[in-house]
Amino acid sequence: MNGTGTGAGPALPLLGGRKPSHRERVADALRAALIAGELRPGEVYSAPGLAARFGVSATPVREAMLDLVKEGLVDTVPNKGFRVTAVSDEQLDEYTHVRSLIEVPTTAGLAATADPAALEALRPVAREIVDAAAAGDLVAYVEADLRFHLGLLALAGNGHLVQVVRDLRRRSRLYGLTALAEQGRLGASAEEHLELLGALLARDESAVRAVMTRHLGHVRGLWAAP
Template sequence: MTGGASGAVRPAAPRLPVLGGRRSSYRERVAEALRAALIAGELRPGQVHSAPALAARFGVSATPVREALLDLAKEGLVDAVPNKGFRVTDVSERQLDEYTHVRALIEIPTVAALATGADPVELEALRPAAREIVAAAAAGDLIAYVEADTRFHLGLLALAGNAHLVEVVRDLRGRARLYGLTALSASGRLPASAEEHLELLDALIARDERAVREVMTRHLGHVRGMWASAES
């Protein structure tokens, strides 16, 4: 499915998720699965993929896949390549630094405020997602890691009651990618980063705002390290 690489090893097909517990179109589900594959680095910068080849992997028609790829092109995640398909866009070191900076400006104070403002029951409801992150890290399942990580972080931010903020962070996560996850997993460091989600949740439930800020700052630093490790 990679343009010009007939003998290339294919990554595992991304799963088709159910979005937010509601019924969704193939287009939405395929777009979400492709985002997860892009963020995890299963689809690498510079690779060219055709809609028919991706459709074969998903077991759906090419039309919803092509429409999903067009959606991703609008987000800057892929570029259309005439008569070939879509090329996964690259991300510069400067862009990664900028994305991390913006995320820190948004997420650290927002999550810290939840230490005193969020309902402990709603916080505890995020624990299954945090445990899924840890389990996926232990299993080396990067797609499952990204899917659970996205649910956890966006679900946490949603408790602040600002839907626009959640969408801004969702967009930043997609644009930045986490394609260093592969290197982090191979080095055995991914489980430690995964455990930070449970540590963060415990600090929030304990109403320890200082600890929340510390964990969030450390965690975002590790995320930036994931990106950097992909280029090292």
């Protein structure tokens, strides 16, 4: 699945290294579309409609949407489909605050501990983010961005921390991504991932902290009510 619904985008690796099921891949793509703001709060979407939009069958979409119901991302609407739940500015501020408390010091700490080879392994993902930004593919952008940040945090060796951030990101909404892409400004945010890798490889903890703080500030600027 991608932003145009014509193919299959990169799936998010699951903890434990097992290959995700088709249902899980569909759920990941739906979350990415929801986070990117392509699925709007208050709107009702049918499983067949979403299946046609993403070029898959209705059954895995229906199953995946039920998973998103359990996560509180959508509600069921009898005989109609699923309604995307709204997120308030106050909630988004809280998500940003918690993410900053976790991600800034954890990522900064990796400047001293991360294996350079492990950091370099994330460079192709960082370039995927840049390429998705250039193409205006918001779903691919969100999927690659998620893989990059969770992969980076995983280098700290705390699986529970990764799960907390994964959950916070799933609950976020990046309504401003479309406008940013249309204005040609999404690429600057995407490039910050490569800048972050450079600071980590240089073992420059203060620079890592500065880039992460700036990056999260940009993200919060996108978390605005539609």
